[in-house]
Amino acid sequence: xxxxxxGRRLRHARWQLVLAVAAIGAAVALPVVLVSVGGGVAAxxxxxxxxxxxxxxxxxxGTHGISDAHRLAxxxxxxxxxxxxxxxxxxxVDAFVGSGGxxxxxxxxxxxxxxxxTLGPTESGLFPSPLPLGDPTDAIHYANGSYTGPAVYDVxxxxxxxxxxxxxxxxxxxxxxxxxxxxxxxxNVTGTFGVPPSVLGPTGAFAIxxxxxxxxxxxxxxxxxxASVPDAADSxxxxxxxxxATDPSALNAVRSAIQSLVPxxxxxxxxxxxxxxxxxxxxxxxFYLALSSVGVTIGLLFLALVLLRRVEAERRAIGxxxxxxxxxxxxxxxxxxxGAVLAAAGAAAGLxxxxxxxxxxxxxxxxxxxxxxxxxxxxxxxxxxxxxxIVLLSLLASGVATRAALRLEIPEAxx
Amino acid sequence: MTxxxxxVALRGVAKTYDPGAADAVRALRGIDLxxxxxxxxxxxxxxxxxxxxxxxxxxxxxxxxxxxxxxxxSAVGSRPERERARLRLDRVGFIFQRFYLLPTLTARExxxxxxxxxxxxxxxxxxxASGLLTEVGLAGRERAFPHQLSxxxxxxxxxxxxxxxGPGLLLADEPTGELDSANTVQILDLLDRVRAxxxxxxxxxxxxxxxxxxxxxxxxxxxxxxxxxxxxA
Numbered sequence: 001x002x003x004x005x006x007g008r009r010l011r012h013a014r015w016q017l018v019l020a021v022a023a024i025g026a027a028v029a030l031p032v033v034l035v036s037v038g039g040g041v042a043a044x045x046x047x048x049x050x051x052x053x054x055x056x057x058x059x060x061x062g063t064h065g066i067s068d069a070h071r072l073a074x075x076x077x078x079x080x081x082x083x084x085x086x087x088x089x090x091x092x093v094d095a096f097v098g099s100g101g102x103x104x105x106x107x108x109x110x111x112x113x114x115x116x117x118t119l120g121p122t123e124s125g126l127f128p129s130p131l132p133l134g135d136p137t138d139a140i141h142y143a144n145g146s147y148t149g150p151a152v153y154d155v156x157x158x159x160x161x162x163x164x165x166x167x168x169x170x171x172x173x174x175x176x177x178x179x180x181x182x183x184x185x186x187x188n189v190t191g192t193f194g195v196p197p198s199v200l201g202p203t204g205a206f207a208i209x210x211x212x213x214x215x216x217x218x219x220x221x222x223x224x225x226x227a228s229v230p231d232a233a234d235s236x237x238x239x240x241x242x243x244x245a246t247d248p249s250a251l252n253a254v255r256s257a258i259q260s261l262v263p264x265x266x267x268x269x270x271x272x273x274x275x276x277x278x279x280x281x282x283x284x285x286x287f288y289l290a291l292s293s294v295g296v297t298i299g300l301l302f303l304a305l306v307l308l309r310r311v312e313a314e315r316r317a318i319g320x321x322x323x324x325x326x327x328x329x330x331x332x333x334x335x336x337x338x339g340a341v342l343a344a345a346g347a348a349a350g351l352x353x354x355x356x357x358x359x360x361x362x363x364x365x366x367x368x369x370x371x372x373x374x375x376x377x378x379x380x381x382x383x384x385x386x387x388x389x390i391v392l393l394s395l396l397a398s399g400v401a402t403r404a405a406l407r408l409e410i411p412e413a414x415x
Numbered sequence: 416m417t418x419x420x421x422x423v424a425l426r427g428v429a430k431t432y433d434p435g436a437a438d439a440v441r442a443l444r445g446i447d448l449x450x451x452x453x454x455x456x457x458x459x460x461x462x463x464x465x466x467x468x469x470x471x472x473x474x475x476x477x478x479x480x481x482x483x484x485x486x487x488x489s490a491v492g493s494r495p496e497r498e499r500a501r502l503r504l505d506r507v508g509f510i511f512q513r514f515y516l517l518p519t520l521t522a523r524e525x526x527x528x529x530x531x532x533x534x535x536x537x538x539x540x541x542x543x544a545s546g547l548l549t550e551v552g553l554a555g556r557e558r559a560f561p562h563q564l565s566x567x568x569x570x571x572x573x574x575x576x577x578x579x580x581g582p583g584l585l586l587a588d589e590p591t592g593e594l595d596s597a598n599t600v601q602i603l604d605l606l607d608r609v610r611a612x613x614x615x616x617x618x619x620x621x622x623x624x625x626x627x628x629x630x631x632x633x634x635x636x637x638x639x640x641x642x643x644x645x646x647x648a
Contacts (some may be wrong), residue, residue, distance in 0.1 A: 230610025320515045323476055324576075326532045328497065410476045411467075414515065 104386020109215030127133035319413025339398025420583030428482035508577030
């Protein structure tokens, strides 16, 4: 063999090795991205849940499906360990500033003194304390379900909306259920609140907060013949204290007590929701890994083919070693070692590639993608398991080539 | 270290390639042969007569289709590959026409290879490899790779490698087939000397009369059978 031929064979072999490493690297990069970003988003959502100020939520199917929200909140508040029960009604309404046109905003109706205790540590810093919404209990206007008491007509606006529309504390905002100024009611802006960062969802940057009864009356979800759901709310968020705040079984006892009050609504504790989210996250991780196994299989097949080609290219050298009497293990060891080294190199390249891809998405991706990529969590345990799994699976690929080497007929190999 | 030369025998050995196939090749047909320890035997005959197949069976590189290969009274031809590999490592030295050195190893590493497989300690391996390379006339060439050696030098390295574990059975398949006449004589002299020093059995497969002349017993093969077995007085 001439030096030129040797050089060409060497270059060819190098290309095969590079391609094998690249194939495994690409196969590993995919689960790295999926698992780290998916896991990061799930961990963030879990953290949000764990940082919420409320521990139990009552919800109903359908639009604004909880009726008699004021009375129900009162009954829940009367239960032991409950410190606050906050019905929340969320509806998009139209807002008018001065002679300007209608701007859709997300309105949240709450009972002020019940809403504040259900805010988590992060959220509570975004709102003024106490909430400057006139009647703290929302009982005056509600008037035992008659809605005949005087309304306070106070509203808080989000800082993005306030900045965009040039409206501040002391200003007036006209609110209407539709984009029709003739039906609008004037509200006094008594404060502003910040908007928490939101991940993978609408930001709700243009938002207002007002007494529950005011929003119910404005949108027809109060009571009377025109109300589809009397005294409506979307959910009731419940904050607890004492052992219920720390002991899951005590929290579950409170949850059961609420459930017995409203057996027709869903009542779930955040512990349950966290468990469900954790389970969903685990299922997603398994799904990502299963999806990635296709790529890994292709990468390992490629590795097996490369190793088989090497065995074929080195059949004479293998034949010589076997003719001399080298043991099977000494024939197999270099092939298995090469496979493991290539797989480990591919896995390392995949880890690096996945990390760089996530970093790139965080920097140059669309806002939603960038936010998700920013939350990525690179778990050393999970990634270590992934690499170990790849290296172990590479033994299967190397095993194919090893078997071929050990089954070579020596006289054939030496021919 | 020199292992005792085995008494080698073939009993009714036949070898057919692709048996059952329409184009099956009957390479050997019922060979009976006995080689006492220390014998020097040439195997001659035209190409394709079964010389190399006979050598492969004697050295346990291949399995007979029928019959038995016997060493020192024990049937070894049908033993598991693991045992046959160990027997080859400890008791057989192969010398091939095309040398078959490993191109990625130096001369010394090639010679050390069988010793490494046999578990010889590193220092002992180095000492013995240097001694063997000196013995075959390659002192100072230990670090040369095969492509840096001439054909004659490569065959000397191959002989040193064949002697590495002190085998009692040396099997040489056209050992001078790739060499010029001057190198042929040198290599044959070397083989004569190292064989005699070790009292090893030597089987030379050749169709070169110069090579065959070094043997005292001459087997002639034709169409897979031994048609003549002549021993010089």
